[in-house]
Amino acid sequence: MAAPKKTPDRHYDFTAMNKWFAWSSLALLLITIWMVVEDYAKPWKRLQAEFRELERQKLVEEAEAERQRINQEEIATIEEEIRSEEARLDEQEAELKELQDRLADLDDKVYEADVDARTTKSHLDTERYQYDAALQTGDPKKIDSALATLERRRETYGEDRITLEAYLEERDMVRAEIERKMAGLKEDEDRLDELRGGLESLENRVAGLDKSIDYFVLNAPLMDMLEPQLRIDQVQLPGLYQNINFTSVDRVDRCVTCHVAAARAGFDGEGWEEPFRSHPRLDLFLSSSSPHPYNRFGCTTCHGGLDRATNFARAGHSPINEEQKAEWKHDWGWQKQKYLDTPILPAQYTEAGCIGCHAGNVWTASSELQDTGRELMSRMGCFACHKIDYPAFTDVPRPGPSLERVASKTSPEWAYQWIEAPRDFHPTTWMPHFFFLENIVGELNEERQRAEIKAMVAYIWDRSEVIDYSDPPRGDESRGEDLFNTIGCTGCHLNDAEASRDDLFPQINRMHGPNLVRTGSKVDAGWLFAWLKDPKAFNPETRMPSLRLTDQEAADLVAYLMASRDPAFENLTQPEVDGQVRDDLAVVYLQNTQTIEQSKATLAAMSDRERDVYLGGQTIRKYGCFGCHNLRGFEDAKPIGVELTEEGSKPVHQFDFGHIHDIPHTRHDWIKTKMLQPRIWDHGKESVKDYNELYRMPDFGMSEREAEAVTTNVLGFVKESVVTARRADQRPESNALAEGRKLITRYNCQGCHLIEDQGQAIKTAITDPGMWPPNLAAQGARVQGDWLFEYLHDPASESMRPWLSVRMPTFGFDDHQVNMLLSYFAARENRQAFLSEPERPDRRSLTVGKGVFAMLQCAKCHPAGPVAPGAVSAAELAPSLLLAQDRLRHDWVADWIKDPLSWVSGTKMPVFFSRQDDGSYSSPLAQGIDLPMWSTEKDRMLRYFDSEEELKEYLADADNVTAALRDHIWWGLEGGS
């Protein structure tokens, strides 16, 4: 504007003023632009654009491949045909033309007639109404006239319809005529499209991804408010919520905004890296066919992290190690999220995400690490000191052996040695080291520990019952050895001084029972004999089953086991400890309830032994030994550890890292470190803290892998963040499932059996597959509840595989437990455990069954009578069919015979019926029946058929044949009639 010059009534010099104005406006413009750019250039946009480009290239390559594939000759020929067709049509052009004209003409007529008809119709409706109206007036004259018009109109309408339909008919004819003429051409064209279709769709998709002008326009700043291609992609997850201070907020996952290909197949293999890879397990996750489709489960439900984040750092990615951290810092600007309590689980712990929904079922299908971790925790007995409120860890018996009678079994000296360093004696034991760990420094503290151990032994022996056992009968060591190796001890026990837990990871079932090395230096032979004969007699709660050993067998085993000795652990002595130290420890406990003077007096009044016993009791309380072992005097003591039920949600700042600074301050690093070095957080405080304030968590001597497995579980113990309805397997039966699985873990069924495709650890001890205990796949579908009930109660009653040297032990289940197992197997197969008696079939199918039984030579493997000794090598035999009727489920046998492999992988039962594409099964017997060798069978069967064709037809149908076989096995076998 025209700036007035400086005058008396002016204050500022206006040229200067304008300069100011100009510069400041310019600054404003620039800053605004900067703001817009800042707001527009989001990292996820860059990534999406990048991915578009990559995907485009991928499609281009695919299109190329498609082009290669398409058979050019074929196309050429078809195009040739098309040309000829067209030529042919040209010849008939004239009449074709004429037809088309007629068609056009007819179209007009139809239209016209249609209009007329509809007009008439509308009039008709009006007059109908008028007639009603007339009726209302009740004036007969009106009524009549109205009726009259109505009638007339109805007629016209009828006529209109007729003309219309006539035209329509004619038109259709003409159309058909034309189509017929052009059919050949059309057909060819269709075939051509079909051939080219794939390619075309690919090319279209490529075109869709081209960076054309409109791409830039649509995604330009400020334009992209309308319909951008680069946009935030989010999914809302009702029922999967975040637990914010007593209010739950449904998740809104935006992960795929950057992980564009996560839920789409085909973006794996080399060249595809995060964030552009497909999920590695699309069969299980994200894909719409998987059990966890993306739009129902999203990502953060399992992986954790800030669901709504659209930025690498803020999403809470957690690096698996320092290298990755450095790399991420550099590539993605990674930062620790101080304010995010639920960061993404580091890759190695991802399976922790399963627990939130699956804990209710004890096991999680196909999450190996987490599952092993759970098993480790049950064996190591974490739940014995820490309350863990999940089915797998609640109302389970104490994991350790009862000490109420330990004095009858071994010596106090051994016990001292053992408590001091269990792994020195049994390298693979689950019993942890409580003493002489890193946070114990100084001679005094070490003396204190000796005093404590000695006192504990004193207490245990003081309370323990002593039974005297006479020496066992003489046994033969070598016979004992192969008993040990063949009857199944090896399913739960090792006998190997070299073994290490980590070597057996993750198959830990063989460490269910103690490693039996050095038994000779530990126990009393007489006790061992009695124990092997009947474990429950010694300890009613023991998980050790009875193998129904004869005295001789037991004696042999004893001889074998006792032979394993180690001089280092024989004629041991307990060290002398300074009585003063012992007394000082005791006084501290006394002072909890007494004044200093009183406590001194009380102590003085005690004898030396009493003091030991007293201190022992207090020490046991201090270390919580009663958590794992039955101990008189601690029947209802409370566990000493902190509850772990929601450990995975504990804010990081509540974990005590003590003076350790080189370990990253994250939840998982804390837990894992704690597993490997339970006392590490005392570092630097050893001499400051009171002796009794020092950490007491024992050292289980975990390997890296074990620690990771356990950590995975603890990380998974999080606050509820999924509504019940959305958790895994909510069927009414799922409870049975959980209970059954608990029993299976507790009694280590998988040490011998393959259950849910896991276990059969005994494989490593028994090489001959024929001798492996059976695979229990589909057990619930295979056997009858009643039979299983009897069998589990008393395995000796039946033996369907007499050739197996492995014995199904007698676990001494009570009815409740057995029923639990029954309903577990049933629940696995969605069946009822018990079913009603089948009714007897007709003679015909029995006869056919008998014949088929012979033709398929079932008896070659299945003893249909008493087993002929040495007939076929034991290992290759199959269960005796005499048991079938009592044992097998009538509704299963036929299906089984039809396709055994689909039920039990690796079964020796061959498939006789080949599966057709339509799912039905074809039977070879129709041909087989003609072989001369089966003539007798043929004749016998023919009696029940009118013709040979009929018989063959019957035999050709797998359903008939299998049913007949089943009936024969059921009714035909007894008495071998």
Added chain:
Amino acid sequence: MEALKNLQKSIVKSQIWKSIFRVGIPTDNRKRALAMLGNVVLHLHPIKVKKSGLRMSYTWCMGGTAFFLFLVETITGILLMFYYRPTVEYAYFDMVDLREAVAFGIMRELHRWGAHAMVISVWLHMFRVFMTGSYKPPREFNWNVGVILLVLTLLLSFTGYLLPWDQLAIWAITVGSNMARATPVLGHEGPGAALLQIGGTKLIHVGSDARFGLIAGRTIGNGTLIRFYVLHCVAIPFVAACLIAVHFWRVRKDGGISGPM
């Protein structure tokens, strides 16, 4: 060129234009005066001001700054209100969305930093007025209005502090509001509260004292959020706006922009 000139002329001469802009760009003093009188915003100013009052070195322009920031807060605040739901479920995640998904979420920064700046500028305004002794007669009353505005500014900022509903927010408010427990007579932990009772029934307890009234509950919760939200977005701004008007009016009436009386 000519064409353009004509076009411009015809526009400027048109009735619409004239109806909006009564006086064009002032070229003489009369027009200058008219410009000030004719414009609703500008007529807050007198037609002429003391030269001293014009000097930045004298006024520090702090009053103006404070007022401008008040406007900035109003505008950004209104925009934010479109996305923010004052309930414990949504409040926090709406903040997250402002950061993650909403275009120009920078409004939140503008609003927050603006608030800080406003508090400081109001203090400095008071500081300056004191140093120039501009509270002295006849301006005593306006000084008081100013003090009240200062308090309102603090309250605005305080109430706004809770709305993000993160740890920073609720604990700052907890600390702040805990003092109200001890209000004499009205706070259940304050002196004299025990005296207020009828026939042994205490009138002032944790469920009825000043703090309860402030945060609408025994602990900070949804009630507090709503209450603070309304205070922050409607109640206090309204009062402040009125007082600002009074403040300006009195500036004019009490002898214009401060300067030697």
Added chain:
Amino acid sequence: MEAIKSIINFLSYPEWSFTLSLILFGLAMWSKALWTKAGGWIMLILITVFFGLSLFDPNFFVVVAKPDNVPIVMMIYIIGFFWWYAMYKAHQNDRRIEAGEPTFEKSESEDRIFTWPDLVFSEFICMVLLTVGMVLWSILLKAPLEEPANTSVAPNPSKAPWYFLGLQEMLVYFDPWMAGVVLPGLIIVGLMAIPYIDTNKKGNGYYTFKERKTEIVLFLFGFVILWSELIVIGTFLRGPNWNFFGPYEYWDINKVEPLVNVDLSEIIWIKILGVGLPGHWFVREIFGLLFTAFYFLVLPVLLIKNKFIDGFYQKMGPTRYYVGMFLFLTMMLMPIKMYLRWFLNLKYFVHIQEFFLNL
């Protein structure tokens, strides 16, 4: 280096830093040299150097760099600057007055300027620049958003908004009802009362120090020392459990300070008289009550004996004088209480838990 740091840490502990700041404040008010361009530059450089160097210290950096603390750093500068600037102008004017010339403002307040365009434009430019500033700030510094609210996990320390940290700091020395309600209330009342108490006709509408020494000194004491400084302390030097930490100290949650504070009654009855505490609260607290009464009722009267103060009394008349004196004494309660706490571990003058009346 470390040595210097530890010295600074030590000096920054309230008893010393506060005393120091009192002394510096006194000197500043007294000196003239400080309120010159040179003085300003020196101050600016000193502060900047201090911050600049300190930023290298991780612990210092962590605290200062918190987004919500940035405005306070700014505040230190701004208040410092304007304080200096106001005094600078005041001294200039004083010199002119001595020389018998009119003050700047006077010399200019005569001629009037058309608001359009001068004022309108300068205002508009201010707004534009301010906007630029705000946007820049917002782009460079993201607003903080911590973990979602959780009433069961309290952050340590949990602090009030920064502008209330002065009050939170007072909580250390006073009961909530004083620090949180009465004193803030009196601050507001006091501010409002200023124009009515201050009877000084001079210095109306222009910068001057000479003509209103007392007012300015008192006001600055309240504004700079008791308000701004306490905010700075509360923000930068108060860590977990509201423990005090030097600027270079690591905020260790486990830091423990001895709690040995005693009430006046205990000091007198037990320590001095060597008898147990009387049962009835009135007897027990009698000394405290007496002291309070003396402080607020008698002291003002006694003070009149002082010529200087008598001068005010004459000018203001009894009511103004007493109100003013009351407010002044209340303000002075703060430093008094602080010192008694630091050096006598005094907790309360009056401690009547019977009805939560603690002073």
Added chain:
Amino acid sequence: MRKYRFWMICVLAVSLFGVACGGGEEAAAPERAAAPEPAPAPAAGSGGITGVITYANGDADTAISMDADPVCVGLNAEGAETQTITGAEGKLANVFVYIKSGLSGSFPVSAEAAVLDQQGCMYAPHVSGVQVGQTVVIRNSDPTLHNVHALPTVNAEFNKGQPFQNMEFEHTFDKSEVMVRFKCDVHPWMSSYMGVVEHPFFAVSADDGSYAIDGVPAGTYTVEAWHETLGTQTMEVTVGDSAVAAASFDFAPAG
């Protein structure tokens, strides 16, 4: 994206300046190396690999008792032996030799089917090889029940019963695997091994221990020789154009 749109409008309204000119940089996707063209099937070369498998310990096979199935006894009047270690003196038969690595590209699958017969309660041949995708015809020439139980590790397991004489069925393996074991659960002594490889360059040593792989394109390869009990041995072999390279293996350690 409602929010998005709305605010844009506000901002447009508020900001007096034509901000639209502010450009956000387009993310240019990095060039990704186009995947290599599928290598054309190399013309089956004219080279070859031959060699002899030697084994000092000679024939160490044991007789089989077939008492379990009278039919089998009947079929083997003169008795039968295991076929683990066979071949002329000092030579070793039933060794599967194939090119383990060094080949590139894909090779046509040979059209004619490989046959695995069950004759006299023995598999014939005892050791054989097929190409991935090549049909294997499995026949039962005995008048007794056999079941063909393949125990692969990477391919799909199957276990078919053949109760009648001259029954046969076809099977193709879709992954390469060395070796796939076949057994018959009815006659535990029966076993056969089949090497499944991607290419046609494999052979099984004859009674005189000799084998020959031909049509090998020129190049350097790792050749592996596999034996059921004696493990595997490998060797680097360079085949010149239309030249026959020698690769003999000696399985005779047990001195």
